[in-house]
Amino acid sequence: MKRILLQYDIAHGRLPRPERILEQACFLKEYGLTGIMLYLDGEGAQESLPVRGAVPADYLETLKKGLRKLGLEFVPHIQTLGHLERLLARPEMERWRDDPAGGRVVRIDLPEVRAGMKRYIAEVSELFDSEYVHCGGDEASTLGLGLSRNYLSSRGLENALAEYWNDLHHAVRSLNRKMVLYADELIAYPALRRKLEPEIVIANWGYCAADEVFEAENHHYSAHCSVCSGRGNWMTGNAMAEYVFLPLPRLQENLRILEELGGRSGADTFVISDWGSYENINPMLNTALGSLFILRRLREPAYGMDDFLAEISLLIFGRRHPRFLHAARIMLEAQSMKYWPPEICRWGPVFPRFLAGDPDTRSVITLAAVTDPDRLGVLKRDLAEACAIVDSLPETGVLRPQWLSDLKGIARRMHMTALRAELCRRHAWYAGAVWVTEKERGKLLEDYRRYRALAEQDLQWHKMLWRRDCLPGGLEESCEYLNTAVESAGKALHCPENTLLYFPPEK
Template sequence: MRKIIKFFTGIVMLSAISTAADLSVIPTPQSVQFRPDSFGFTGLASVQIILDDSITSDDEGVNILREAIANSFGIQTNVVRVGDKSAPASIFLVIASSDTNANKKPAYDFTPEMTEEGYFLDISPNKITVAAQNPTGLFYGLMTLTQMIRSAEKGKIPCVLIQDFPSMKWRGVSDDFSRGQVSTMDNFKQIIRFLAENKINVFVPYMEDVIQLEKYPDIGMGRGALSKDEIREIQAYAKRLHVQIVPVFQTLGHFENILTMPNYGKFAEYPGAGSLNSTNPESDKFLFDLLDEVIPLFESEYFHIGADESWDVGLGANRDLVAKEGVSKIHARHYQKVYDKVKSYGKNVMMYGDIILRHPDILNQIPKDIIIVDWHYSPTDNYPSIKQFADSGFQVIVSPGIQNWLNVIPNYDAAWINISNINLEGYKMKALGSINSTWGDYGGPNFREWNYLGYAYGAESSWNTPGMDGETINRRFFRQFFGCEDSRLSSLLIHLNEIPNLTNFKEIFRQPFFPTDESAGKILIRSRQLVENGNVELSLIDDLRPVIKTNVYYLDYFEFAAKMSIFMGERLKFTRDVSRIEANKEEPTLTENDWNLLQQNCTALIENLNDLEHSYKSLWLRTNRPDNLSRVLNLFRVQMAYFETTRESLFAHSVQIPITLTSKFITSKQNPDSDKPAPAFLRKTFELERLHGIKSANLQMIANSEASISINGKSVGRITATKSLSLLVENQRIGWWDVLDKLEKGKNIITVTVQGYKPRLPSIANVYLELQFEDGRTIVVQSDGTWEAATQVKDGWQLGRDTGGKWNSALIFDKY
C-alpha cells in the first residue's frame, strides 16, 4: 500500500497543550501528543517532494530534509510542483502556502505566539504534514522532522502532533574570533548550519580588528581578517538558513589590538590603553571612519557596539575631566555619540551592560531604545540585573556563557547551570532573548569545535524555557551529532567534564615549577585524577570510534583533551618530585637509578609536549585559518624549553632550576594616596673593561603601561601595552633587543622611564641584560634594589650628568 506524506505551510496555527516526550529533538517542542503506531520509511523506493509556487526548489530546509532522508534510509528524493503527475511517487511531500492545492489539508488553529516562527508537525501512519504561516516556521518544522528522521529506529518515526514555537525571540550565539582562531569559510558555514538546525536564529561574530578595511588596510593584517566579500557570503548563507548576522564591533574598550599598533596609539586614553580617548575629536573621527565601513556591511537592522570592560576610561587623558564630571557622564556622552552614528544608518543599537551596572546612573543618560546585553557567566540561580535594566525601561537580552575560555574542554556542568538559569530568569522578565557567549582569551587555545554541546544548551533553554534537564540534552545531542546514543558517550562526557575542574590552559602554559600555595597532597591528588581520567577517556574514545556514525572527526578533539589531561597529571607529579628534592636538598642521597628515572620522566614530558604541539597544529588548521596559530604554538615551545633546561640540569645531577626571574620589578617611591601613579625614572651604571670578545648582548624589559629604555643615552626601545585578554598585546608587554652596538668601554648606564596609569599599581619595570663572552663568561645586569630611582629628573640624567636630583634606591614591587 502506498503511503503519502504531505507537508503544508501557510495555514493558521493552534493552541493545544501536551506533555513533551523525548524525541531526541533539540530544542524540545512546546507540545507533543503521541499517537499509536508509527510512520515507516523501510521499503520505500523514493520520496517525491511536492512544492507549490511559493516555495523555491532550492529551499535550504527542503535540501537538509532530503539529505537526512538519503543518509538515514538511502532513499532517493525528487522535487516537483503541486499538480505535477508526470511521475508516480511513493511519498508526497507537499509544501504549500495557500489552501488552493490538490491535497485537502486539515485545519490548524495558530496562536499569536506562533505567527513568526511557529509550526505544526502532524505525523500519522499514512501521511506527514508540516504547517506554518511563513517560511521561517516551515523551516523549523522541517528541522524537527529532520532530527526525528536522523534518530529513527528501524526506519520508523513515531506518530505525533507537535505544536511548537519559541519562548524567546532572540536565540543567539556570539563567537569570538578576534583573539586567536578565525574560522575558515567552510567552518563558519558548518557552525551556522548547526545553529539553524537547532533553531538558533542569531549569530553574533565578535570583532575587534579582524575585518579588512579600505581606509585602514593595516588593521587586521596578518590576523586572518575577513574580507568584505567573505562577510557578504557568510550573511547570504546564513539568510538562507533563517539566521541573521549581528556583529559586535567594539567602540570604546577592548580596542587594544588596534591601539597598540604604531599608527593608532594616539587615539588611546593613554599609551598602551585598551580604551579609546572618548573626548578626543580625532579619536571620534577615527572610530567613525571604521563604523562607516563596518555598519553598512551588515544587513541586520541591529548593530552591537560592544562597550564592555572599558576600565581605562578616565585613567589618562580624561583623568581631570572624570574627576570634575564623573566617569558615568563621560561614558554616557560617548555612548550617545556612537548611538547617533549607528542610528544614522537606520540600525537599532545594542550594547553590553557591565559598565552600566558599575555606574548605574548611566541608565538615566542614554536613549531608552538601546538594547542591553546583560552578560553573566557565573553558574548561579539569581541574576538581579535583568530586573534592574527592565525596570529602568530597557529591552534586555540575557547572555550566559559556554565556559569554554581558557579551558581544555568547556565546563559543561557550569555552562548548563548558567545558561538554563539565566535564560529562565530572562524569560520571566520578558527579555527579548538570549545570546550564548563563547570567548577565546589569550590567543584562543580552546578549540571552537568543543562548543557544539554548549550551543545545544542555549538552543534548548531559549526555545523552550526552561527546557529539559541537561542530562537529557546531552543524550539527544549524542543522538543527533554522532548518530548513536551509546552510554559510553555519557561516560566520556562525565570524565571529560572533570578536566576544567582540575586544570586549564592558564596553568598549562605557565612556568611549570613556579611555586603555588597548593598543598602537596592536593597536587598529587589532582595529578592522579588527571592521569586516570585521561586514560579512561582514551579507552572510551577507542571503543566509540567504530560505533559513531557521524562526525567521527570530533573524537580527535576529545582525544587531544584526554592526552592534555594525562600530560598535565604527569607534569604535576614530575614538578612536585623535582621541587621536593630541591627543597630538601636531597641530591647527594639520590642513586644513579633515581637520576635516570627523573631524566626519563622529563624526556617523556618533552616528547609528549612535542606530540601535543603537532596535534594541536593539525586540529587548528582543520577548521581555522593559519593566522595567529604561531602565538599559541610558541606557548608549547616555551614549555618545552623549560623542560629541556630541566633535563640538562638533571644530566648534571642537579635540580638547581631557575623558577622565577632573578630580576625584580622595581619602581620609585610612590604616593600611596594618589590614584595616579607617579612616573618612575630608573637607572643603573656598570663597567665594562673591554668590548672585544663580547659575543652577544641581549636586553629584556617588562613594564606597565608605557616605558622606554636607553643605554648610554641611546634609545633602545619602547613598550606601550597594558595587561589584557589579547595574547597579541600580552606579547607586546615584553621587549627584547640586541644592544651590542649601544655598549661602550668603561662606564655604561641603563636608564628607564616608565609611566603606569592603573590605580594602586605603581609605575614598574623589570630589566635583564645578559652579556655572553666568547671565552664562556657571562655578565648580567638586572633590576634590583641597587638601582637608582626618582620621580623627577633633570637634563642629563640618562648620562648620569644631572646634579642635585632626588635619587633614592629603587623599591622592589613583589605583587605584579
C-alpha cells in the same frame, strides 16, 4: 528567547574558514539558533580607521551571503571603548590611545576619535545583515586614568561617558540600527544608568557560578535587574569552548543563573559567546558541543548531563555507546568538584592555567598549592582511561567521524593537562622542600616523560586542526604558546639547591 546568537571571536588572530562557520550554523539552526555574531574589536575596519583591520570585507561578504541563504541573522560586535589593545598597538593609532604606551582604551575626549568611531560603525553596519550593532563597552578598567583624565574629571566620568555613547547611539539610529552595549560601566557607575538614551539595549554577561570570585568582585548577576530596568536587554553566556573541554557542571549552573535573570528582566536575546582566548588553541568542536547544550537547555529546562551524553553518542554512533558514554562523562566532569577542591573551582576553570601557565607564576602556584594530590591522582587515572577508550573507537562506520577524531585529540590534551597539573603541583611544593626522595623524583620524571610525549602529539594535532578549520595566519603564534608551555613544564624537574634527594640525609 526569540533570538539566540552564536558569537565567534575573530579579533585575536584566528579566522575560521567561512565554510566551517556556515557548517556549524546550519547544524545548530536545527536546535533553535537564529543568527551569528562576529566579535571584531577594531579588526573589521576597511577604510574608516587610520589602519585596516585583519578581517577582509570579502570574508564578511561570504558569510553574509551564506547566512542569508540559511535564513540566519548576521550581527556585528565591535568595541568603542576598551578591549582595543591589538588595534591601539599599531603606530598609526597613537593619537587614539588614552595610555601613551598603547593600553586598551581609546580617548573619548578627542573629536577625531568620535568621528572615526562613527565612520567605523557605518562601515561595519553595511557589511552585516542585522538591525543591531553591538558596540561593546566591557572591561574598560583603565578608563579615566590616561590622557583623557582631566577631561573626564572636569565633566564627570558618567557625564562624559554618557555624552560619548549617546553621540554614537544617534549615529547608529541614523543608520536605522539599534545600539547594544555591555552592562559593565552601568554596574560600575550607577549614575550612568539614567544618563544613557533609553533606546540603547543593554547586554549583561556572566560566565561563572554565583559564588565564584569574578561575580564577588564584579556584581554582574546581583546588579542585573537594576541596570536593565526599563530597557531592552540581552543575556550573554558562554559555550565554554575555551577551557580545553566543556566544564559541564559549571556550564549548567551558569546557564541556570542567566535563564533566571533573563526571565526577570524580560531579555529577548541570548548570545552564546565563543571567545578566542588562550591563543586560539581550542578546537571548533567545543563550540558546537557547548552551543548544542545551551540550545537544548533553553528549550528543555530539564535537559542535563545524561541527556547531553546520550545525544552526543547518538550524533556520532547512531546509538548509545556504553564505553563512549563512560569516557565522555569523565571528560565533562574533569574540571568539577569531583576532582578539585571548592576553593579552586571558585576561581574558574582550572585546565587552561594548568595546560599552559608558567609553573613559577603566582596564579599557577596558588592553584597547585591547594590541589588535592589524591583527587588529582584519580583524575590522572580517569583521564588516562577516557583517553584510551576514545582512542580505541574506530572512525569507520560512524555518522560523524570528524567529531570522533577531534574528541580523541581533546581527550589526549586533557590527559596531558592532568599530567602537567601534577608537575606544577610538585614544583610548587618542592620550592620549599628540605628533601625530596629519589622515589618521588622518579615518579616526577615518569609523569614528565609521558607529558612530553603527549604534548608532541598535541602540537601536531593542533596544526592539523588549524589548517583544516582556519585560514592561514596566526598558526605560528598559537604553536609558540603551546611550545612555551612544554618548555616551562620542565621547571618541575629542577629542585632547589638546598634540597636533598635522600632521606634520611647522609652524614
